[in-house]
Amino acid sequence: MPLSHRFNGCLALAQLGIEENSFRPPSKNEELTLYFEDDVLKYASWISSQSIVSVENPAVTLLPFDQIQQRFRDRMKYALSWHEGGDDPHDITVDEIALTYLCSAKKDDTDHYYWMPMWGFSYKTSNMAPTLPGVLFINALDGSFAAPSPVQP
Numbered sequence: 001m002p003l004s005h006r007f008n009g010c011l012a013l014a015q016l017g018i019e020e021n022s023f024r025p026p027s028k029n030e031e032l033t034l035y036f037e038d039d040v041l042k043y044a045s046w047i048s049s050q051s052i053v054s055v056e057n058p059a060v061t062l063l064p065f066d067q068i069q070q071r072f073r074d075r076m077k078y079a080l081s082w083h084e085g086g087d088d089p090h091d092i093t094v095d096e097i098a099l100t101y102l103c104s105a106k107k108d109d110t111d112h113y114y115w116m117p118m119w120g121f122s123y124k125t126s127n128m129a130p131t132l133p134g135v136l137f138i139n140a141l142d143g144s145f146a147a148p149s150p151v152q153p
Helices: 009-015 065-079
Strands: 031-037 040-047 092-105 113-125 134-139
Touching: 065 113, 065 134
Parallel strands: none
Antiparallel strands: 031 040, 092 113, 113 134
16 A cells, blocks of 8 residues: 555645645656566666755654654544544554655745655554545654645656
């Protein structure tokens, strides 16, 4: 299950409460595909190749994973605090955890973005529809919560 959300077009902007004049073109995901057969490269494709133009802070340290886990627990406790009766909303199944990145818009610069390291959690609770997992991103640097940025294929 991919840990990403996609919002495309002006209708999505209006639904998200974003003013059209603050719209910036979404970043495109870079995709590298390599196909091997019998240890021989048969096919290579590189779509939307990107370049790192600078490194803002090369000496960052990721938070210890136990702190990330606690942030996830705290968020779930807060998010499910409204629930009354019925199934225990605190019965949470985490299907996937991945250290990934999210695109973050660079202030006052529509041509550049930050790629922030994030822990992505895909989870379900006992009262969620089984086909609709929850997704939560936690900044791996400071433990803040993040919403996915608009991306396009």
